Amino acid sequence: MTSQPATGERRRDADRTKAEILEVAQREFAQHGYAGARVDEIAALTRTTKRMIYYYFGSKERLYITVLEKAYAEVREVERTVDVEHLAPIEAIRTLAELTFDHHDAHRDFIKLVSIENIHQGEHIRKSEALVNLGTPVLGIIERILDAGTARGDFVTGADATDVHMMISAFCFFRVANQHTFGALFGRDMTAPEHRARQRRMVGEMIVGYLRGGGGDRA
Amino acid sequence: MTSQPATGERRRDADRTKAEILEVAQREFAQHGYAGARVDEIAALTRTTKRMIYYYFGSKERLYITVLEKAYAEVREVERTVDVEHLAPIEAIRTLAELTFDHHDAHRDFIKLVSIENIHQGEHIRKSEALVNLGTPVLGIIERILDAGTARGDFVTGADATDVHMMISAFCFFRVANQHTFGALFGRDMTAPEHRARQRRMVGEMIVGYLRGGGGDRA
DNA sequence: CTGTTTACGAACTAGATAGTTAATTAACGT
DNA sequence: ACGTTAATTAACTATCTAGTTCGTAAACAG
Numbered sequence: 203m204t205s206q207p208a209t210g211e212r213r214r215d216a217d218r219t220k221a222e223i224l225e226v227a228q229r230e231f232a233q234h235g236y237a238g239a240r241v242d243e244i245a246a247l248t249r250t251t252k253r254m255i256y257y258y259f260g261s262k263e264r265l266y267i268t269v270l271e272k273a274y275a276e277v278r279e280v281e282r283t284v285d286v287e288h289l290a291p292i293e294a295i296r297t298l299a300e301l302t303f304d305h306h307d308a309h310r311d312f313i314k315l316v317s318i319e320n321i322h323q324g325e326h327i328r329k330s331e332a333l334v335n336l337g338t339p340v341l342g343i344i345e346r347i348l349d350a351g352t353a354r355g356d357f358v359t360g361a362d363a364t365d366v367h368m369m370i371s372a373f374c375f376f377r378v379a380n381q382h383t384f385g386a387l388f389g390r391d392m393t394a395p396e397h398r399a400r401q402r403r404m405v406g407e408m409i410v411g412y413l414r415g416g417g418g419d420r421a
Numbered sequence: 422m423t424s425q426p427a428t429g430e431r432r433r434d435a436d437r438t439k440a441e442i443l444e445v446a447q448r449e450f451a452q453h454g455y456a457g458a459r460v461d462e463i464a465a466l467t468r469t470t471k472r473m474i475y476y477y478f479g480s481k482e483r484l485y486i487t488v489l490e491k492a493y494a495e496v497r498e499v500e501r502t503v504d505v506e507h508l509a510p511i512e513a514i515r516t517l518a519e520l521t522f523d524h525h526d527a528h529r530d531f532i533k534l535v536s537i538e539n540i541h542q543g544e545h546i547r548k549s550e551a552l553v554n555l556g557t558p559v560l561g562i563i564e565r566i567l568d569a570g571t572a573r574g575d576f577v578t579g580a581d582a583t584d585v586h587m588m589i590s591a592f593c594f595f596r597v598a599n600q601h602t603f604g605a606l607f608g609r610d611m612t613a614p615e616h617r618a619r620q621r622r623m624v625g626e627m628i629v630g631y632l633r634g635g636g637g638d639r640a
Numbered sequence: 641c642t643g644t645t646t647a648c649g650a651a652c653t654a655g656a657t658a659g660t661t662a663a664t665t666a667a668c669g670t
Numbered sequence: 671a672c673g674t675t676a677a678t679t680a681a682c683t684a685t686c687t688a689g690t691t692c693g694t695a696a697a698c699a700g
Contacts, residue, residue, distance in 0.1 A: 214666050214677050235540050237457030241658060251679060256659065296636070316602050317536050321454050324601030334605055341607065364609055365620070369592060369627060375599065376591030382543025383535050386553055388560065390583055401584070407636035408588060408627055416635020417515070417626035433647050433696055460688060470649055472690085477647095481688065 220258050222248045227255075228269045232314035236266055236322060263326065270319060271332050273312045280305055281340050291351030295413065296406035298343065299370045303402050306374035307393070313378050340367060351413065358415030369412065373405050439477050441467045446474075447488045451533040455485055455541060482545065489538060490551050492531045499524055500559050510570030514632065515625035517562065518589045522621050525593035526612070532597050559586060570632065577634030588631065592624050 226247045230239040241262050245252035259265040284301060286294040306313060319327050327333050344363040351357035377384075377392040385391045392401070411417065445466045449458045460481050464471035478484040503520060505513040525532060538546050546552050563582040570576035596603075596611040604610045611620070630636065 216677065219677080235454050235456055235537075237454055238541075240656090242656090250677095252658090253660085253679070254677080257677075262658065314540060316599065317540055318454075320599050320601045321533060321536055321540075322457075324605050327602055327605045338606060359626075364607055365623060367607075368596060368603070368611060369623065371599075372591045372595030373588060375595055377587060379598075380535065380539050380590075380594065382539045382541075383546055384587070386543050386546045387557060388583055388586075392587060404584060404588065404631070407578075407634075408631045410636030411630030411633065412623070412627045412636075414630065414635045415626075416631075416633045417629030435647065438647080459686090461686090469647095471688090472649065473647080475689065 216258075219248075219250050219254055223250065223255055223258065223265070224269060224272055227265050228273065228311055228315070231266055231269055231318065232311040235318050236326075239266075241265075267326050267330050270315055270326060271330055273315050274333055277305070277309070277312060278336070278338060281338060281343075284340075284343065287343065287346060291347050291354060291356050292410055292413075294347045295344070295351070295366070296410055298340075298347070299374075299405040299409045300402055302370050303374045303405050306371075306378055307398070310378060313375060316375075317379050348413075357413040358418060359413060361413060366409065366413070370405060370409055373408065377401060435477075438467075438469050438473055442469065442474055442477065442484070443488060443491055446484050447492065447530055447534070450485055450488055450537065451530040454537050455545075458485075460484075486545050486549050489534055489545060490549055492528075492534050493552055496524070496528070496531060497555070497557060500557060500562075503559075503562065506562065506565060510566050510573060510575050511629055511633075513566045514563070514570070514585070515629055517559075517566070518593075518624040518628045519621055521589050522593045522624050525590075525597050526617070529597060532594060535594075536598050567632075576632040577637060578632060580632060585628065585632070589624060589628055592627065596620060 223244070227239070227244050230244050230247070234240070239262075241252055241255060244265075245255055248254075255265060259268060284298065286297045286301070289297060341363050344366050348357065348361060348363055348366065352360070381391060381393045390397070442463070446458070446463050449463050449466070453459070458481075460471055460474060463484075464474055467473075474484060478487060503517065505516045505520075508516060560582050563585050567576065567580060567582055567585065571579070600610060600612045609616070
């Protein structure tokens, strides 16, 4: 019998140490911003020490970039498994919008990281080849839905896939990202349960209304 | 003849010192975030010293809150002078959306400050009575447009003013706030001139399409 | 012209913070 | 069993940063 406990609980385990650091770092960066997050605090919240952060990640910035990469990788994994193309175009785009809504609603930390990265003019995301090189599958999906819908005559606009993606993302992102200032100014927590279902319907109606051309003719 | 120069250029001028500090502070907070902004750097970029920042504002946090208050005050001033209610409901809401678009497009620093404030869970905005107490006039405007449109039968949805405001803001805010990550991932600078006019039309078509109920019936 | 107030600047400080050094020990192949 | 390497710890440091101390002089009222 060795000193090693049963279920892979080694005292020294590079993978689990790295994973734990990343998990805590994600929370801390999301909560305090890049400059506001403290390496000491991240270390204190793990079962390991600050030295390990530098051992595995080299610097605060590289740790942050790794957190970003991991967060985006998870998003892409979800997008990869989305299958809405068996639906009729209108239902397909509506479903995609609702899935985007659900995803944003469920991944608050990711949204904060994206906000933070934009405050810093995307200087870190640009340093990550992993992020810049890989495109996202979602644009292809939207493109095909748009083509099908236009062919059928369901969609009147010659809408652009990137624009449509932006429109959907904007709605889903905003209600989570700006919940605090919006709440303070308008006295409504957009992310509260009582608004969720209604707003989820809204994204679908918005995007379908737009694509059908309901706002098109100027009169 | 005194030593005082002609055009109000006194060597000591509390108002202009305060104003200069606020102006520089806004840029610095917007560019680096709350924690990332440096009081020393702000001071260095003014014609005065760090001591003056503490003399007039007391602390980094109070300086930041004052910057926020000033930024919001400017927005409210614009909103206050908006007059779209003489237009027919559809044109009124479309015009409001386009004005919101223009305003967000022109006030990048404001958008960054709002993003920063949300990263900090709105903890500073809540400390400002000036911001929490005063509502915004825009909700009233939208409400009246919605009522008029519903009465006429132009708008089918019993849409809520706050929701509509959110939908418009989301689109206008997102394309500016997230331009860097979006640009890095999709290779398109949403805020580039060549996309501006098209996206401006999009907001209007989106909101009108939604309010007319173009995405409503599920089929 | 003079005393008081308001505005200002230079230099300083205590504590925080990213990053390091160097010694230690667990794991693993042989 | 044993030497090598990978993983880990504790303590340290140089620098930065928000906030302060103290002294000075312009502006202004009488």
